Amino acid sequence: xxxxxxxxxxxxxxxxxxxxxxxxxxxxxxxxxxxxxxxxxxxxxxxxxxxxxxxxxxxxxxxxxxxxxxxxxxxxxxxxx
Amino acid sequence: xxxxxxxxxxxxxxxxxxxxxxxxxxxxxxxxxxxxxxxxxxxxxxxxxxxxxxxxxxxxxxxxxxxxxxxxxxxxxxxxxxxxxxxxxxxxxxxxxxxxxxxxxxxxxxxxxxxxxxxxxxxxxxxxxxxxxxxxxxxxxxxxxxxxxxxxxxxxxxxxxxxxxxxxxxxxxxxxxxxxxxxxxxxxxxxxxxxxxxxxxxxxxxxxxxxxxxxxxxxxxxxxxxxxxxxxxxxxxxxxxxxxxxxxxxxxxxxxxxxxxx
Numbered sequence: 001x002x003x004x005x006x007x008x009x010x011x012x013x014x015x016x017x018x019x020x021x022x023x024x025x026x027x028x029x030x031x032x033x034x035x036x037x038x039x040x041x042x043x044x045x046x047x048x049x050x051x052x053x054x055x056x057x058x059x060x061x062x063x064x065x066x067x068x069x070x071x072x073x074x075x076x077x078x079x080x081x
Numbered sequence: 082x083x084x085x086x087x088x089x090x091x092x093x094x095x096x097x098x099x100x101x102x103x104x105x106x107x108x109x110x111x112x113x114x115x116x117x118x119x120x121x122x123x124x125x126x127x128x129x130x131x132x133x134x135x136x137x138x139x140x141x142x143x144x145x146x147x148x149x150x151x152x153x154x155x156x157x158x159x160x161x162x163x164x165x166x167x168x169x170x171x172x173x174x175x176x177x178x179x180x181x182x183x184x185x186x187x188x189x190x191x192x193x194x195x196x197x198x199x200x201x202x203x204x205x206x207x208x209x210x211x212x213x214x215x216x217x218x219x220x221x222x223x224x225x226x227x228x229x230x231x232x233x234x235x236x237x238x239x240x241x242x243x244x245x246x247x248x249x250x251x252x253x254x255x256x257x258x259x260x261x262x263x264x265x266x267x268x269x270x271x272x273x274x275x276x277x278x279x280x281x282x283x284x285x286x287x288x289x290x291x292x293x294x295x296x297x298x299x300x301x302x303x304x305x306x307x308x309x310x311x312x313x314x315x316x317x318x319x320x321x322x323x324x325x326x327x328x329x330x331x332x333x334x335x336x337x338x339x340x341x342x343x
Contacts, residue, residue, distance in 0.1 A: 001292060003206035003251060006258040009213055047294040048209040 004045065012044035016052050028060075162331070169312060176311075179276035181240065184252035184265035191310055197236040198333065199306040203282045205243035205297045206255040211318075213258075219303060220260035221322040222329070232333060233308075237263045242284035242299045244273040280304055280312070305329060309338060 004012065019040045022033035030037065041049050178191040202219055204212035216239065223235045237260050241247035244267055247255075252265030267273065277284055284299040303325065305314040313332055316325045 001294060003246070003255065005254060006213075009210075013210065044209075045207075045294055046290050046292060047207070047296050050290075051209045051296055 001045075008043075012040075012048060015040040015043040020056060023056075162335070166313060169314065177275070177279045179266075179272070179279060181266040181268040181272055181276060182249055184249055184256050184267075186249045189264070189266060194236055194238070194306075195310050196308045198233055198308060198329070199236045199238055199304075200329070201238040201240065201280070201304040201306060202302075203240050203242050203277060203280070203284070203299060204301075205241050205299070206247050206251050207243065207294065207296070209296065211301055215301060215303065215318070216259045216263070218322050218325070220263065222303075222325045223260050223262065225322060225326045226329060229330075232330065234262070235329070238266060239263055240266045240276055241273060242277060242282065243286070243297050244268060244270045305332060307332070307336060 015036070019033060019036040022036045023030070026032040040052075044052070180188065180190045183189045200219055200223065202212075202215055204215065206212075219237050223237050226232050226235055239252070239256060239259075241252065247265075247267050249267060252267055256263045256265040266276070268276075282300055282302075284297055287296045287298060289295045301318055303316040303320075304312060305316070305328075307313050314328060316328070320328075
């Protein structure tokens with residue numbers, strides 16, 4: 001299977017950006033963005049779909065950490081002590 | 082009118098006596114001559130003169146200090162740059178030699194690139210976003226430096242970390258999208274591993290999916306190699322094309338050919 005060329009890469013990235021924009025607008029509710037999800041999965045290789053989904057999860061997590069801060073593990077374990 | 086009295090009392094007390102607005106009769110005749118000879122320049126302009134000279138001196142001192150600080154700063158930066166080059170020399174990346182096939186099928190070794198400034202990136206063609214971004218950045222840097230006719234032409238190189246899939250044809254398709262001078266290099270897994278080891282490149286293929294597709298996790302760096310074949314510097318994802326171009330210009334300007342007297 002040949003690697004995507006420049007045009008195919010761009011098509012995939014655009015589909016991903018549209019999906020992410022939709023998810024941002026709909027509070028990450030995947031049900032509202034089914035059309036974009038389908039488009040994204042059609043235009044990108046399966047590995048890239050997995051990769052970008054993980055990337056989005058990571059970016060959201062990082063954003064959350066930066067906005068809300070976090071409790072270090074030790075403190076959490078004390079709660080259950 | 083009250084000034085003369087104050088001056089006679091001693092110049093330092095001038096301001097203190099200003100509040101005494103005593104009635105004073107303007108002196109005439111011999112008194113006038115006396116007061117004239119006793120009083121020096123009027124206070125206000127004397128104060129102004131003192132102020133001006135004081136300001137002037139302060140400004141001069143300030144400028145001198147700034148100049149000195151700037152000079153020290155330049156020296157410090159130069160020293161830091163020299164130290165970094167020394168450190169990188171000790172680490173001695175890219176010391177070995179590689180033998181790979183370029184994207185036209187021609188065999189190329191490290192010797193072929195001696196005498197050129199090389200900007201090198203390790204990646205793979207099935208890369209989702211990072212490699213195209215970095216290669217775009219690499220192309221931008223080379224183009225920026227190309228615009229200066231006084232600088233030597235850089236040689237951009239792309240070495241695959243995925244030799245199983247990235248054969249000569251795959252590389253030829255891939256490098257087309259970037260700088261026209263970009264040369265793609267591949268070979269047998271052993272040859273590629275050897276080249277990667279030279280630069281301590283980390284590369285690890287991920288699990289294959291049902292299509293047999295996989296992603297190769299790898300270190301993302303642009304390596305600068307001097308015409309002597311020595312690794313001089315590296316640039317990570319946070320560096321902009323402008324920063325990289327500036328750094329390379331600096332290296333070229335300060336380059337001492339290996340073995341030449343310093």
